[in-house]
Amino acid sequence: MARFLFRRLLQLLFTLIGISILSWIIITQAPGSPIALTMDPKVSPKIIEQMEKNYDLDKPIYQQYFLWLKKLFTGKLYSFKDGRPVLEKIAERIWNTLLLNLVATLIIFSLAIPLGVFSARRPYSFLDNLGTFGAYLGLSIPGFWLAYLVILATVKLFGYPVLGLRSFVIEGLSTPEIVLDRIWHLLLPASIMAIHGIAGLSRYTRSSMLEVVRQDYIRTAKSKGLSEEVVYYKHALRNALLPIITLFGFLIPGLIGGSIIMESVFAWPGIGRLAYQAVLARDYPVVMTILTISAVLTLIGNFIADLLYGVADPRIRYQ
Amino acid sequence: MRIKTLLLFFPLLFLILLGINIIFVSSRPTPIVNQLIISSIGDASYLNPVLAQDSASSDINSLVFNGLIKYNRDLQGFVGDLAESWEIRPGPEPEITFYLRRGVLWHDGKPFSAEDVKFTFDKIMDEKTQTVRRSDYELVKKVEVVDPYTFRVIYRQPFSPGLGTWGIGILPKHLLEKEDINTSSFNRNPVGTGPFRFVEWVSDEKIVLEANPRYFEGRPHLDRIIYRIIPETSLSEMELLTKGVDHYGVLPHQYRRMSEIPFLKIYSQPSLAYTYIGYNLRNPLFQDKRVRRALTHAIHREEIVQYVLYGFGRMISGPFPSHLWYYNPNVKPLPYDPEKAKKLLAEAGWRDTDGDGVLDKEGKPFRFKLITNSGNDIRRDVGVLVQRQLRELGIDVIFETYEWSVFLKNFINAKHFDACILGWSLSPDPDDYMIWHSSQIEKGFNFISYVNPEADRLWEEGRKEYDLERRRKIYWRIHELIAEDQPYTFLFSPIGISALQKKFVLLERDSSGRETYRPIQMEKAGLMYDLIKWYVPRGPVMEK
Numbered sequence A: 001m002a003r004f005l006f007r008r009l010l011q012l013l014f015t016l017i018g019i020s021i022l023s024w025i026i027i028t029q030a031p032g033s034p035i036a037l038t039m040d041p042k043v044s045p046k047i048i049e050q051m052e053k054n055y056d057l058d059k060p061i062y063q064q065y066f067l068w069l070k071k072l073f074t075g076k077l078y079s080f081k082d083g084r085p086v087l088e089k090i091a092e093r094i095w096n097t098l099l100l101n102l103v104a105t106l107i108i109f110s111l112a113i114p115l116g117v118f119s120a121r122r123p124y125s126f127l128d129n130l131g132t133f134g135a136y137l138g139l140s141i142p143g144f145w146l147a148y149l150v151i152l153a154t155v156k157l158f159g160y161p162v163l164g165l166r167s168f169v170i171e172g173l174s175t176p177e178i179v180l181d182r183i184w185h186l187l188l189p190a191s192i193m194a195i196h197g198i199a200g201l202s203r204y205t206r207s208s209m210l211e212v213v214r215q216d217y218i219r220t221a222k223s224k225g226l227s228e229e230v231v232y233y234k235h236a237l238r239n240a241l242l243p244i245i246t247l248f249g250f251l252i253p254g255l256i257g258g259s260i261i262m263e264s265v266f267a268w269p270g271i272g273r274l275a276y277q278a279v280l281a282r283d284y285p286v287v288m289t290i291l292t293i294s295a296v297l298t299l300i301g302n303f304i305a306d307l308l309y310g311v312a313d314p315r316i317r318y319q
Numbered sequence B: 001m002r003i004k005t006l007l008l009f010f011p012l013l014f015l016i017l018l019g020i021n022i023i024f025v026s027s028r029p030t031p032i033v034n035q036l037i038i039s040s041i042g043d044a045s046y047l048n049p050v051l052a053q054d055s056a057s058s059d060i061n062s063l064v065f066n067g068l069i070k071y072n073r074d075l076q077g078f079v080g081d082l083a084e085s086w087e088i089r090p091g092p093e094p095e096i097t098f099y100l101r102r103g104v105l106w107h108d109g110k111p112f113s114a115e116d117v118k119f120t121f122d123k124i125m126d127e128k129t130q131t132v133r134r135s136d137y138e139l140v141k142k143v144e145v146v147d148p149y150t151f152r153v154i155y156r157q158p159f160s161p162g163l164g165t166w167g168i169g170i171l172p173k174h175l176l177e178k179e180d181i182n183t184s185s186f187n188r189n190p191v192g193t194g195p196f197r198f199v200e201w202v203s204d205e206k207i208v209l210e211a212n213p214r215y216f217e218g219r220p221h222l223d224r225i226i227y228r229i230i231p232e233t234s235l236s237e238m239e240l241l242t243k244g245v246d247h248y249g250v251l252p253h254q255y256r257r258m259s260e261i262p263f264l265k266i267y268s269q270p271s272l273a274y275t276y277i278g279y280n281l282r283n284p285l286f287q288d289k290r291v292r293r294a295l296t297h298a299i300h301r302e303e304i305v306q307y308v309l310y311g312f313g314r315m316i317s318g319p320f321p322s323h324l325w326y327y328n329p330n331v332k333p334l335p336y337d338p339e340k341a342k343k344l345l346a347e348a349g350w351r352d353t354d355g356d357g358v359l360d361k362e363g364k365p366f367r368f369k370l371i372t373n374s375g376n377d378i379r380r381d382v383g384v385l386v387q388r389q390l391r392e393l394g395i396d397v398i399f400e401t402y403e404w405s406v407f408l409k410n411f412i413n414a415k416h417f418d419a420c421i422l423g424w425s426l427s428p429d430p431d432d433y434m435i436w437h438s439s440q441i442e443k444g445f446n447f448i449s450y451v452n453p454e455a456d457r458l459w460e461e462g463r464k465e466y467d468l469e470r471r472r473k474i475y476w477r478i479h480e481l482i483a484e485d486q487p488y489t490f491l492f493s494p495i496g497i498s499a500l501q502k503k504f505v506l507l508e509r510d511s512s513g514r515e516t517y518r519p520i521q522m523e524k525a526g527l528m529y530d531l532i533k534w535y536v537p538r539g540p541v542m543e544k
Helices: A002-029 A045-054 A061-074 A086-121 A126-140 A143-158 A175-213 A216-223 A228-240 A242-256 A260-265 A271-280 A284-312 B002-026 B055-064 B114-125 B133-137 B161-167 B233-241 B252-259 B289-298 B301-308 B338-347 B377-391 B404-412 B453-462 B468-485 B527-533
Strands: B035-040 B069-071 B078-080 B083-089 B095-100 B140-147 B150-155 B196-202 B206-211 B224-229 B247-250 B264-270 B273-279 B367-373 B396-402 B419-425 B488-501 B505-509 B515-518
Touching (some): A002 A061, A002 A284, A045 B133, A086 A175, A086 A228, A086 A242, A086 A260, A086 A271, A086 A284, A086 B002, A126 A175, A143 A175, A143 A260, A143 B002, A143 B233, A175 A260, A175 B002, A228 A242, A228 B002, A242 A284, A271 A284, B035 B233, B055 B196, B055 B206, B055 B224, B069 B161, B078 B083, B078 B161, B095 B114, B114 B133, B114 B150, B133 B161, B150 B161, B233 B247, B247 B252, B252 B264, B273 B289, B273 B377, B289 B338, B289 B377, B289 B488, B301 B377, B367 B404, B377 B396, B396 B404, B404 B419, B453 B468, B505 B527
Parallel strands (some): B367 B396, B367 B419
Antiparallel strands (some): B069 B078, B083 B095, B095 B150, B206 B224, B247 B488, B273 B488, B505 B515
16 A cells, blocks of 8 residues: 555656646747737837846746746745735635635535435436436536626626625625625525536436446345335445545545636636636746646545545455 | 435525525615725736836826826826926936925825935836836936935936826835835835825735825825726626626726616716727838728728727827827818729729729739737727728728737737737827837837838927927827828727716815815816815715
């Protein structure tokens, strides 16, 4: 086991270095420069050159890469956009993104699994068909479009702000009301973000359940005289949820990697918007750091999923 | 069944939470607060006037910092800001002496003096400072602190646009002296002398300012200004409806909806910008003036304004904003006249001799590529309309868009294009030397390679002349020359629209201390010119 861990971690490290070099090349070789993007007749080109030099943009690309690495590890990496430490910029947004994604994930799991389980209880009944229809609808509706409709509808119906982390005119609100206000601003984007996931996961759970109830050990359990309910909700459900562990692997990077679209639509100050703006502005230090962080998280997620398999399924053993 | 109840518990919890929230939000009216919430598309970058390049930062900096002087409300000349008065001594090396206000305090209580002005200038000129503003001061020979309240600038040569550059926000020396200005935490916690003090900045969410009680022109009447960052204008519209935003820039297509909302007032004004088609004059196709004039005659600019801008644009005849003093009102835009265009093209030798519907000359068809940057819907729509309009005349236009940086690098700067749709944002000073002078063809912004010796001479003269009336004459003549040559087809100058909640008024006190309310008016220098007098009355508003 220890050898396996060591080998796996070493493998991860090399993958990570590979990813960062590749991303560096792609990002810096994309056309455009962090500075020449403005077309201001009051600015002479000489000054633009000087500014590029100050950002080391005149150095060869491999030197720039090592400079980036060095600055990242010495904490001297500053954004081109506002001269602030990159890690600080990421840290102040990470909680917002984490909160939104965590709530969305909670909604997905707490709604999708019951939905899938109940659908599979009586397959092809009216309710199950309704669920299938709803799932296809949820999968095919573009999230940003639905978000706009929901925003429009709530504004027309309630006349209460929906965008951002909180309302701006909060004079005269009591503390519980402020909490409610925060929850309101959180619940809407999280629910819309969750729709896609609910649709997918509920179908996944349903087919997994249907698969499991046909297994021999379920028949055995039934013939032992256990009640339908116990067999279904205890024995079958446990086995059916096994494949869902794979999803945890995707969950970790998903929690931090913000959703560009939803964060923009709901004016939510998160990582996704930061990354998007940084790409548009060719803010290399920020783009690279966010990419590296998500690469690390994806690798860790896969690693944890591997380990969890070993824990949950005795048939899998690592050498 | 335990598991079954557990499965039901979470969905129920979710529904209950949603229900409570809906009851809460549907029962709460918005209170009226003496503050202004402005919606901005992008977050600010540097709250430091020397480093800031984007409009969000500049807007906030203009409230937190003061320059030595500022434009007057007609954008025609200056009034004192941190300087009480100033003197220009003309000559081959002109001198400007600023006499500074006494008793001005920084937001942290320290006194302001000429040392701060010199410090700001030195920081701008420092090569390590990441500022584009340095170009504005390249002709400064030296600056002197004559005494704590007198500051003198000596130029190498006469340079009248230089005066306006002293409107840049002045930085406090005592806070930045020992800092690296590019990365200092000051850029996020600014301390200025302006009417509003910085309170808080939450990235990508909001920037909060409050009234400065010690402001030298008196405390502003508003308690607070909040900049909200909302990345999309249609969302700002939603927040405006729920009164989570008081003021934002309306897009033309939103105008009709906005004008129907009873609690909003809509303002509009031509902006300091224009959109044009630039012809690459190195291309033999466009070297004949008659061809360029014919193209302008053939492009139906009223139609473009009507369909692309919903009418919110003004036709212009030359390279200046139509509402300012240096725009020559005697020069009229070339009218839309396809017949005239045909005649001019025929004179230049372009006829459809082979009957294929495309004009030709010496066997070559009249075909060119029109390019613009992608991501700008207005320019894209303009391109499509122009393509159709010229098609009717027998000119084959290929219209393509490219990503901004590719567009600039591979086409515009490389001068590898036939014609392009672009726009200029201008400053209130008419000196557009960098765009039009023939010395700016190689490394400046005269990428269409326009040469006119008389215009060249006038551009040089204009930036040496300090007298407004004489400058006006110079720029009026330049306007005539460029309108005659038509190196650009000037399409339109967009009209900016903004929406403001009706609750705001201008509060004025007369000598006896009696308060009167006046409605807020759009000035040439912008809606917010009198911001320190804005106020939200508690009771019903009686407009005088």
